[in-house]
Amino acid sequence: MIADVLAEATSRMDRAVEAAKEDFATVRTGRANPQLFQRVMVDYYGTPTPLQQLAALANPEARTVVITPYDKSALKAIEEAVREMPNLGANPTNDGNLVRVTMPELTEERRKEYVKLVRTKGEDAKVRLRGIRRQVKDDLEALKDEIGEDDVARGEKELDALTKKHVDLVDEALKNKEVELLEV
Structure with a gap:
C-alpha cells in the first residue's frame, strides 16, 4: 500500500518538475527559441x-523565429497573439505568408528581471511539490x-527523501536557467 502511494507521489512530482522546466523554457534568453511560443494561445x-x-515554428537565425501558419487566414490572429505576449519585447512582422519575430538584444537590467521571474517560477514549482x-x-x-504507525513513519521518511530529490531537481534546473540568462 505504501509503495503504491509513494509511486503515485513520484509520478506527480516528476510531472511537477517537468512542468517547471517547461515554464523556465518560456523565459527568453539572448537567443530566439521556438519554445518561447509554447504557451501562446x-x-x-x-x-x-x-x-x-x-x-x-523555425529558428533560421540566432535571434529570429519564423512562424509559418498552416492556414493563411490565421496569419493576422497569430501576429496579434505574439504581439500580446508578456515579457517578449519583440514586434512581429507579417509579410502575407509568415510571421517573423526578431528578438531585441537583452540589456543587463532586463536579464536581471528575467532571473527574478525565473526564481519566482522556481519557488512556485517548489510550492507545488x-x-x-x-x-x-x-x-x-x-x-x-x-x-500501523511504524510503516507510516517509514513511508513519511521515504516521502521526505523523495520531496528533497525533486526540490533539488528544480533548484538545478533553476541554476542552469540563471546561468543561461546571465550569459552574454
Whole structure:
C-alpha cells in the first residue's frame, strides 16, 4: 500500500518538475527559441488554440523565429497573439505568408528581471511539490489504522527523501536557467 502511494507521489512530482522546466523554457534568453511560443494561445475562429497546432515554428537565425501558419487566414490572429505576449519585447512582422519575430538584444537590467521571474517560477514549482507532499502525507496518515504507525513513519521518511530529490531537481534546473540568462 505504501509503495503504491509513494509511486503515485513520484509520478506527480516528476510531472511537477517537468512542468517547471517547461515554464523556465518560456523565459527568453539572448537567443530566439521556438519554445518561447509554447504557451501562446491564438484566437482561431473564436476558439483559443495553441500556436503549435496552427503553425510551424523555425529558428533560421540566432535571434529570429519564423512562424509559418498552416492556414493563411490565421496569419493576422497569430501576429496579434505574439504581439500580446508578456515579457517578449519583440514586434512581429507579417509579410502575407509568415510571421517573423526578431528578438531585441537583452540589456543587463532586463536579464536581471528575467532571473527574478525565473526564481519566482522556481519557488512556485517548489510550492507545488510541497503541496503534493502534504497530500501524500495525509494519504499515509489515513492508512495508519490498516498498516500501523511504524510503516507510516517509514513511508513519511521515504516521502521526505523523495520531496528533497525533486526540490533539488528544480533548484538545478533553476541554476542552469540563471546561468543561461546571465550569459552574454
